[in-house]
Amino acid sequence: MEKSFYHFALSYRGKLHADDFSRFADAMFLDHSFPRSTKDFEKISRYLEERAHPVMKASVFDQLWDEYTSR
Secondary structure (H helix, E strand, C coil), rough: CCCHHHHHHHHHHCCCCCCHHHHHHHHHHCCEEEEECCHHHHHHHHHHHHHCCCCHHHHHHHHHHHHHHCC
16 A cells, blocks of 8 residues: 555546446546545545545445555
8 A cells, every 4th residue: 555545546547438446536536626645544535425526436435445455
């Protein structure tokens, strides 16, 4: 877990055939107030609940977080 979650999730951006992960990553990239430098689950989760675009669903975040922490 050396990279921030944001930098990890960017690897899912721009898929030719979009899926939940790529839609989340694309929306996250366009959201300039997303907490880009953090590795803190609670901080990101709180942000998603309070301020994020509807495409950035908590269920998708949880799946991405599992991928992030397993690397």
